[in-house]
Amino acid sequence: MPDHRPEPTPAALYARVSSDRQDVDLSVAAQLRALRDHAEKNNYLVVREYVDEAESGRVADRPQFRRMLDEASEDGAPFEEILVWKFSRFTRKREHAVAFKSMLRRRGIRVVSITEHADDSPTGKLMEAIIESVDEFYSENLAQEVARGMREAASRGFWVASRTPYGYSRVYVQDGAKKRPRLEPDPETVPVVERIFALAEAGKGITEIARTLNDDGITNPTGRPWSKNGVHILLTNEVYTGVLQWGMGAKDGAPPVRVEDAFPRIVSKEQFGRVQSLMRSRAPKRAHPRRVGSSYLLSGLVKCRSCRRALSGQDSKSGQFSYYVCQSLMKRGRGACDAPRLNARRFERLVVDQLRANVLTDSNIRDLVRLVGEELDGIAHEQRRKLETIESELADVRRRLDRLYHLMETT
Incomplete structure (x- = not known):
C-alpha cells in the first residue's frame, strides 16, 4: 500500500545553555535528545543543529545563533522551521524575539517551542508574547539576585571574582550551609610577587623586571613568558596589600565593594605606595x-x-x-x-607623500565620490523599502490588536 504521508518539513534544531550560574534548564544533550525525538514523531527532517554553550540568552551575539540567522537569511534557506526546547532558549529579551522572529517570518521560517504551545492564531501569538515577557523578567530578575548575592559575599571578604590573583590560592571555608572561597597566600608564588615588588622598589623598570623573570625561567600565571603589561598589572593591583575590591564597573551604578584586610597581605601598604610613586615618576x-x-x-x-x-x-x-x-x-x-x-x-611624512602620489589622485577621488553617491542611493532605497514593509506590518498588527481587543470586550 503506497505511503501517502506528506513530505517531512525541513527543520533546524537550536539548543543553548546559559552562562548564568543558576540556570536550571536542561543540558544541551537533553535538549537535543528531546528535539530529535519531537522531530521524529512529528514528520520533521532535521537538516541543521546549532548549539551555543555558556552563552547568555540576553545577548544576540552568540556564534551559532548568528550562524543560524545568517543561513536563514540566505536565498533557499535549508530549513523552514526552527525547533527549540523553550522560547527562552531562542532569546530571553523581548525586543530580540520580536525583531528576529519578524525577520524569520518574512523568510517563511517559524520558531517553534516543543514544550510551549503557541500557534499562528491571534491568541497563540498573545500567549507567545506573554511567555517571552515572563522569560525576560525571570532573566533580568535572576541577574539582579546573582549580583546582589555576589556583592554581599564580597562585602564579607569572600573572593567571588572568576580569576585568582597570582600569588594567592583559593581556600573554601564553611559559611552556613555553603562553602565560599577566600584567598590565602600561595607558598610557591609568593616569593615571585615579593621579588617583583622588591625589584620595582630598587628602581628597576617593568621591562627589565619582565626580562629578569624570563631569564630565570619564571613563567607568568598562564605559563607563558612575562610581558611588560603583565608586570605592570601585578604591580598596580591593591590585592597584594590585602584589599578586596569588587564591582568596579557595575552596570547599575552601585558603588564598588572595598574591604580592607580581607585576606593576608603579601606586601605592605607602605611598600606598595612607594612602588606606585616610582612608577608614576618613570612612566x-x-x-x-x-x-x-x-x-x-x-x-x-x-x-x-x-x-x-x-x-x-x-x-x-x-x-x-x-x-x-x-x-x-x-x-x-x-x-x-x-x-x-x-x-x-x-x-609619517614618507607614508603621506606616497598616498598623495599614488592613491589620492584627482581621478581616484572623483571615482570615490561617484561610488559613495551610488552606495548612499542604494542604502536609501533599501531603507525606504524596509520602512514601507514595517509600516505595512505595523498596520496589520494594529488591525489584529483591534480585533483582539474587540473580542475580549465582547466575551
Whole structure:
C-alpha cells in the first residue's frame, strides 16, 4: 500500500545553555535528545543543529545563533522551521524575539517551542508574547539576585571574582550551609610577587623586571613568558596589600565593594605606595594604538617587518622625540625583536607623500565620490523599502490588536 504521508518539513534544531550560574534548564544533550525525538514523531527532517554553550540568552551575539540567522537569511534557506526546547532558549529579551522572529517570518521560517504551545492564531501569538515577557523578567530578575548575592559575599571578604590573583590560592571555608572561597597566600608564588615588588622598589623598570623573570625561567600565571603589561598589572593591583575590591564597573551604578584586610597581605601598604610613586615618576608618555585623539597617524595600522606585531607610537622620556616601536620591544624589552625604532615624523611624512602620489589622485577621488553617491542611493532605497514593509506590518498588527481587543470586550 503506497505511503501517502506528506513530505517531512525541513527543520533546524537550536539548543543553548546559559552562562548564568543558576540556570536550571536542561543540558544541551537533553535538549537535543528531546528535539530529535519531537522531530521524529512529528514528520520533521532535521537538516541543521546549532548549539551555543555558556552563552547568555540576553545577548544576540552568540556564534551559532548568528550562524543560524545568517543561513536563514540566505536565498533557499535549508530549513523552514526552527525547533527549540523553550522560547527562552531562542532569546530571553523581548525586543530580540520580536525583531528576529519578524525577520524569520518574512523568510517563511517559524520558531517553534516543543514544550510551549503557541500557534499562528491571534491568541497563540498573545500567549507567545506573554511567555517571552515572563522569560525576560525571570532573566533580568535572576541577574539582579546573582549580583546582589555576589556583592554581599564580597562585602564579607569572600573572593567571588572568576580569576585568582597570582600569588594567592583559593581556600573554601564553611559559611552556613555553603562553602565560599577566600584567598590565602600561595607558598610557591609568593616569593615571585615579593621579588617583583622588591625589584620595582630598587628602581628597576617593568621591562627589565619582565626580562629578569624570563631569564630565570619564571613563567607568568598562564605559563607563558612575562610581558611588560603583565608586570605592570601585578604591580598596580591593591590585592597584594590585602584589599578586596569588587564591582568596579557595575552596570547599575552601585558603588564598588572595598574591604580592607580581607585576606593576608603579601606586601605592605607602605611598600606598595612607594612602588606606585616610582612608577608614576618613570612612566613615559605613550600613545595606545586605539587611543582616541592620538597624535600618531599610523599607530595600530602598520606592522613590524620582522615579527609582524603592531607598531605603536611612543615618546621619549624627555618628550622631545617620538618613535614608532614594535610591540614586542615595548612588552618584552631589548632582544625581543631586531626592528629599529622609526622616527615618527619622518615615517609619517614618507607614508603621506606616497598616498598623495599614488592613491589620492584627482581621478581616484572623483571615482570615490561617484561610488559613495551610488552606495548612499542604494542604502536609501533599501531603507525606504524596509520602512514601507514595517509600516505595512505595523498596520496589520494594529488591525489584529483591534480585533483582539474587540473580542475580549465582547466575551
